[in-house]
Amino acid sequence: RRRMEEPLEMPPGEESKPCSFSGELPADPSLQVEISDAVSERDKVKFTVQTKSSLPHFTRPALSVVRQHEDFVWLHDTFSENDEYAGIIIPPAPPRPDFEASREKLQRLGEGNSTLTREEFAKIKQELEGEYLAIFKKTVAMHEVFLQRLAAHPILRRDHNFHVFLEYNQDLSVRGKNRKELLGGFFRNIVKSADEALITGVSGLKEVDEFFEHERTFLLEYHTRVRDTCLKADRVMRSHKSLAEDYIPIAVALGSLGTQEVQQLQMSFLKLAELFERLRKLEGRVASDEDLKLSDLLKYYMRDSQAAKDLLYRRLRALADYENANKALDKARMKNKEVKSAETHQQLCCQRFERLSTSAKQAWAELTDFKSRRISAFRKNLVELAELELKHAKASSLLLRNTLIVLKGDV
């Protein structure tokens, strides 16, 4: 149990690879951001964010700060709440690091019952620790790609809060906002259903532009589908994992049979034990490759398509607000009541709406970019998935055939 609570560090020398889901991010030396190190403590993860930049916004060409997950969420929210960026697809915030399930499993193993042999225990522990490490690596990658997308975006990279995030070497003390954030999240969910009503067209409001209208209908369905496929892919991956885990007690039982059996069967059982041990590793790799190339890909595009939906929502919201403001103004003028405030409000909504219209071109570019990123990410990952599945199947097949040759020769 002690071991689990020790801070888990990134294996030295291993840089987290750029996440392949966001497509090819341009290698831009003027602003390079990466997470060079990460430490997992009991209930939080500390990321070391390193920046190399030749941009004038920073005081030094090389920066290093330590950030936690909440800081990333704060940064994301400042973007999504900023009217300036209404026409931009804000890169989705990375998911909260979640070691709960993995930690629980390790704990259960530690306290566990004695039905496991020492061999089984060691193997299961190895599996679970590997799982823990994999989750850790993934969360680092997700946080990193979020920053890298911001750095790559021509507009967002210039944001002041982004620079503060990258440079300010004190605590950003956004944790105090946790409660507010929670409440904010709560309200956000209530508001969300209103959003959904707008965006699903229930309110009767339609986009003025054909392109955006088409995107709206497309994204609605796409997001729902990709979310479902993501869920199902996750289940497949978990089943593969269970299978790999099942091979452990089988290999162990075969091994002890091998040592105890009559002479004529010893070799068969020992060979089988060896086989299952290696099949377990292969099956485990199938599971983790499906996780990385399929589950994670789908998860990412679930979030990204939500971000794209948010963009369209903001447009519709602005349009709705503008129309309502106009109606309110007319009403106020008719009743000659609170005309001034109605006028101010209408002005604001008009401005926001106009801004959106001018950023329509930006939004168009964003959505087109979203599509091309998606296509190339799917292509890359599906090809890699197929290649890896082939590799593992060939390895399994070879292993099995070799074992068969030996066993058939023994008859």
Add this chain to the structure above:
Amino acid sequence: QSSPSSPEPASLPAEDISTSSNGPKPAEIILDDDREDLFAEATEEVSLDSPERDPILSSDPSPAITPVTPTTLVTPRMESKSVTAPVIFDRSREEIEEEANGDLFDIEINVSDPEKVGDGMNAYMAYRVTTKTSLSMFHQNEFSVKRRFSDFLGLHSKLATKYLHVGYIVPPAPEKSIVGMTKVKVGKEDSSSTEFVEKRRAALERYLQRTVKHPILLQDPDLRQFLESSEVFKIFFFNPAARAGILRMVNKAADAVNKMTIKMNESDAWFEEKQQQFENLDQQLRKLHASVEALVCHRKELSANTAAFAKSAAMLGNSEDHTALSRALSQLAEVEEKIDQLHQEQAFADFYVFSELLGDYIRLIAAVKGVLDHRMKCWQKWQDAQVTLQKKREAEAKLQLANKPDKLQQAKDEIKEWETKVQQGERDFEQISKTIRKEVSRFEKERVKDFKTVIIKYLESLVQTQQQLIKYWEAFLPEAKAIA
């Protein structure tokens, strides 16, 4: 497809069956072997509780088989029987062994075509038992009959009664399952009841195949009648109470032995070694069996999840507006659907090839342990006879001194009686020991062969799955690359 025919009553018809209605065939069998109505006594008189009472076996040569009506079977017969090993063993053991090396294995049994007969709780499944053989003991080279599950249990009961207590390892019959069978009776035509029926069919087939592989059991007339007689299997009237008694005798020999706390002076280390060996093997196999059952379960889950994913991926492909990506996703969905099929087939192999073998052997080893325990009981009986003989001798000596001539004669007679019993006890013990040695050796040979065959078959199923996976992914790869 189960077609309910006119329901055959679960119990036998109460009609009077005369010898002639059995047809010439059974009669012909009788001429070869004269053990036909061993069954009749055995089912009734099996002692249910007291371990001291030996399993009743009539060795009196009996006349042509008297077909019995249910009523006759139910009333217990009160004649006392003396217990000796069935004559068949003395008669032609050498002949049997010779034949064992000949064309003994030229017999193939198939169990097929499960058919539901009747409705509701009285319904049952009838299975077709087909035999293909060139052995001369059978009347034809190929023949088939219809049997129901309880008939198989009845067959096993008879064989167990006759052969277990003299040291033969009688293969155990498949287990009953109230839950499984109820679902079938109630008419649930879902996949779980089809699976249950298939599982049972396969188990019955394996059971018969193992039984006919046994050189002694193959000679048994009851077995032959089971395979050949085209009559509704009236002979094997299945008396659940008697069956329960037999099972108790068969399975709980160990308990009885423990209760008697036999401290057997094991002069023969071989038996002690074997006892230990089978105990260990039993434990190991149980562990392995449990793990394989978990594997089967998870593979079925994987199959279901793969199918769900395939459907979802197809829908995602439909909603994707980029043509090439849309097509690739649809192809992915198709691949996953095919992979689901693979998983199902593999789970099938996991279960029927690997898991069921382990289950069978766990039960077979129980039979081996039972036979070893019978030997202990036999030894105990011999020892008890010696003790009694000693007592009788002491009693006689006392009477000699007391000078009571009439009682003395009785005492001398009793001594003679018990001397015979002691001799018989020693002979029986030596016989059962000898038989068990041979049986265990035969059993182990079979077991080694069985395991090796099954392991290879199972690995071949795994190879097959991987080869298919390679095919599917190789076909998909260009589709993924074509996304532009």
